[in-house]
Every structure is written in C-alpha cells, then in structure tokens.
Amino acid sequence: MSKVAWIGLGVMGYPMAGHLKAAGHDVTVFNRTPAKAEKWVAEYGGAHRPTPAEAAAGADFVFTCVGNDDDLRAVTLGPDGVYPGLKPGAVHVDHTTASAEIARALSQAATRHNASALDAPVSGGQAGAESGKLTVMVGGxxxxxxxxxxxxxxxxxxxxxxxxxxxxxxxxxxxxxCIAGLIEGLAEALNFGMRAGLDMEKVIATLSKGAAQSWQMDNRWETMIAGKFDYGFAVDWVRKDFGICFDEARRNGASLPVTALVDQFYAEVQEMGGRRWDTSSLIARLNRDRPKR
Incomplete structure (x- = not known):
C-alpha cells in the first residue's frame, strides 16, 4: 500500500479517492473548499491538509482531479502547489480533462523535480466513479x-x-x-419515434440488439424520454471539453463539423436553463413542449 495525496474532491474525485482509501492506501486529501475535505475524512478516514503542497508532502503518488488547465496549474505549479515539494521518484497522476499541452508541460516539470507525471483522464461519469468502474486513458x-x-x-x-x-x-x-454525435443521433431518433407514435420500449428492445446499440442507448433512453437529466456529466462541462477539442483541432488540422454543431445545440440547452443537466439533455431542445420532470 502507498502513501497517496488526492487533490480535488468534486463529483468525480470524491468517490475515486474513497476507493483508494478503501483499497488500503494511506490517503491525504486537499480540496479548495475545506468543508468538503472534512466531510471526506469523516466518511472515509485518512487526513486532509490546507494546501496541495502539504497534502502531497512525502507522497508516493499524487492524484489530481480538478476543473481545467488553470486549476491544474494552480495546484501543481502555484505558490502552494504540489511540484516544488514532490518526493523524488513520486508519480503525479492527473485525472483532469485538460489540454495535451499542459500534460506535456507537467511531464517536463515533474522531471525537473526528479519525479514523473501521467495524464490520465477518465470516462464513465459520476456513476462510474462511484461504482469504481471507470475507463482510464493514460499518457506517459x-x-x-x-x-x-x-x-x-x-x-x-x-x-x-x-x-x-x-x-x-x-x-x-x-x-x-465520439459521444457528441452518438447522443445527438439518439436524441433525434427517440424524438422521431415518439412523434411517430411508436412504443419506444419495444423499439429500443429491438434496436439495442442490432447495429444501433450503444452505451447511451442502453443507459439513457428511458430518462431521455422522461425528460430527466440528472444522471452525470453536465452540459457546462462537456462544452468545456469541446473547447479543448476545438483548440487541438486548430493545431492538428482536424475537421470537427458535427462536434461544432452539437456544441451549438448544447448552447441552446444552456439557454433553456440546462447548464447542470447531463449530456443526454440534447433531446430537450427537440421536445420543448414536453416539460422536464
């Protein structure tokens, strides 16, 4: 078992850090809002510290899960950041969805401190974090x-x-x-089927056994039809992620016409008051006459 620091106890980081503690690691946490760190310690044990640097002191592994590039710079390279005091040989594992540019910069910075860094964003949402069934894609x-x-x-x-x-x-x-196009396609299909008067339970039971099947279909069709959008990754967050994709696409020359269109659809959802609705809320803009329940 290792000595671990966890920086950032949001909807993802909070349960992820809990799984580390449950696995037997010695976990010290930091969160920008101290009350959240105190709550985590009361629930899981371990300890909390008032700065990222203090939380990371002597840690074998330092995990970060914060909001964006600026937050990540602050907790790693800032005045009270992790990097100046990294233990030689320590590994920084960053679960923030951030730019590839900052991932490379942190890798270089960690090396200068005789440590190392991995960029390790996750997929699976809040449900995956809570169940301990995330998919982690790693650079390093x-x-x-x-x-x-x-x-x-x-x-x-x-x-x-x-x-x-x-x-x-x-x-x-x-x-x-990938997900941008999948959710919009599912939203359009469900809206079409409902307006055509089909029994959507029978429709999905049939289509989910064929080429149209997806995780989004299996897990979100019922809540999308019901107008319930409190099941994970928020619209504000996905638009932040799309911004990162567009920045990278401008650098590498990739064309993202469908993603750009879906991004504008999410902007409409934000204007409808859905900033914190989950990503499946794309159907709301197609079905505005049916109130969200």
Whole structure:
C-alpha cells in the first residue's frame, strides 16, 4: 500500500479517492473548499491538509482531479502547489480533462523535480466513479504507468497506456467527439419515434440488439424520454471539453463539423436553463413542449 495525496474532491474525485482509501492506501486529501475535505475524512478516514503542497508532502503518488488547465496549474505549479515539494521518484497522476499541452508541460516539470507525471483522464461519469468502474486513458512513460496502475485500478475496470505525455488527453478528446454525435443521433431518433407514435420500449428492445446499440442507448433512453437529466456529466462541462477539442483541432488540422454543431445545440440547452443537466439533455431542445420532470 502507498502513501497517496488526492487533490480535488468534486463529483468525480470524491468517490475515486474513497476507493483508494478503501483499497488500503494511506490517503491525504486537499480540496479548495475545506468543508468538503472534512466531510471526506469523516466518511472515509485518512487526513486532509490546507494546501496541495502539504497534502502531497512525502507522497508516493499524487492524484489530481480538478476543473481545467488553470486549476491544474494552480495546484501543481502555484505558490502552494504540489511540484516544488514532490518526493523524488513520486508519480503525479492527473485525472483532469485538460489540454495535451499542459500534460506535456507537467511531464517536463515533474522531471525537473526528479519525479514523473501521467495524464490520465477518465470516462464513465459520476456513476462510474462511484461504482469504481471507470475507463482510464493514460499518457506517459511505461515504467511510471506500471508503478501507478495498481492504485488506479482501485476505481477503474480498464486502464490503458496510450502513448507518451499528452496521449491520454488526446484520447479523451477522441472520446468526447465520439459521444457528441452518438447522443445527438439518439436524441433525434427517440424524438422521431415518439412523434411517430411508436412504443419506444419495444423499439429500443429491438434496436439495442442490432447495429444501433450503444452505451447511451442502453443507459439513457428511458430518462431521455422522461425528460430527466440528472444522471452525470453536465452540459457546462462537456462544452468545456469541446473547447479543448476545438483548440487541438486548430493545431492538428482536424475537421470537427458535427462536434461544432452539437456544441451549438448544447448552447441552446444552456439557454433553456440546462447548464447542470447531463449530456443526454440534447433531446430537450427537440421536445420543448414536453416539460422536464
């Protein structure tokens, strides 16, 4: 078992850190809102500290799960950040969905401190974090990945090294681009079927056994039809992720016309008051005459 620091106890980080503690690791946490850290310690044990640097002191592994590139810079490279005091040989594992650019910068910074860094964004949402069944896509060096993988497996059912620093974040971008089109297609299909007067339970029972099947169909069709959108990844967050994809696409020359269109559809959902609705809420803009329940 390892000495671990966990920085960031949001809807994802809170249960993920809990799985590490349940697996027997010695976990010290930091959260920008101290009350959240105190609540976590009361629930799981371990300890909390008032700064990222203090939480990470002497840790074998430092995990971060924060909001964006700026938050990540603050907790790693800022005045009270993790990096200046990293234990030699420590591994920083970042679960933030961030840019590949900052992943590469942190890898270089960690090396300067005789440590190492892995960019390791996740897929599976809040439900996956709570159940310990996330998919983790990792960028970094093989030796560092091998050291960190057993700890990561405390809350994941799939952990794969994709390539060098930044590859994990780039893979997460691929994931978000895939999901954008899938959810919009499902939303349009469900709305079409309902307006055609079909028995949608029978429709989905049939289609889910064929080429149209997807995780989104299996897990979200009922709540989408019911207008219930409190099941995970928020619209505000997916639009943040799309912004990262668009920035990278401008650098590598990729064309993302469907993602750009879906991003604008999510902007409409935000205007409808759905900033914190989950991503399946795309159907709401197609079915505005049916109130959200």
């Amino acid at each position: 060096e093989e030796a560092d990945f091998s050291k960190a993988k057993p700890a990561i497996e405390s809350y994941a059912h799939a952990v794969n090294l994709i390539g060098p620093a930044g590859a994990g974040q780039l893979t997460k971008m691929v994931n978000q681009i």
